[in-house]
Amino acid sequence: MKQPETTASTTAEAVQERMLRHDAFSQLLGLAVEQVGPGYCRLHFTVRPDMLNGFAVLHGGVTFAAADAAFACNSHGRQSVGLTVTIDYLEAGKLGDVITVDAREESLKHKVGVYQVRATNQHGVVLALFKGTAYRTSTEIL
Structure with missing residues (x-):
């Protein structure tokens, strides 16, 4: 049975808050989450x-x-781990650029999820394309 959207969004927000609270490396990079959802x-x-x-x-x-931090594979509340990831670097970022990273789920099955992630600069130039496949464990995060 699929979760109602509000419950699923609340779960995604709670997972994101918990992960960032304990993710010193993302904090070191200064990553600021703008929006999360399932x-x-x-x-x-x-x-x-x-x-x-x-x-x-x-x-x-x-x-x-x-891109790995944005990889939204945990957003449904089940602990997931990356199985394979690839990244294509298309352009170079420069000092002072504001980089936006968007991750979107392409497929979600019981044990596997596939995600596409785009990194763009403030001018909309695509800097990198990341594809991640995640294994979904049976462990609930919350």
Whole structure:
């Protein structure tokens, strides 16, 4: 039986709040969640000098970490873990850019969920495309 939307949204918000409270790395990156829902997350961050690589562009690891943080596989209240993820880097982020990361669920089954994540800058330029497949455990988060 599918959860009513309000209950599902409340669950997604509670999961997000709990995860961020205990996620020191996301806090270190300055990730700010704008919106969450069942199978959805939008967050943003500003590119700082300590996020740049040796060529003065956004380090790919920062982009990957932000996409992984947005990966909305836990939003239904069941603990999930990434099975496989891939990322394509299309453009480089620059110092001062505001990066928005949108994660959307493409498929949700009993044990597997598939998610697409896009990272864009403040001009709407797509910097990276991330695809994640998650294994859904039977452990309830809340």
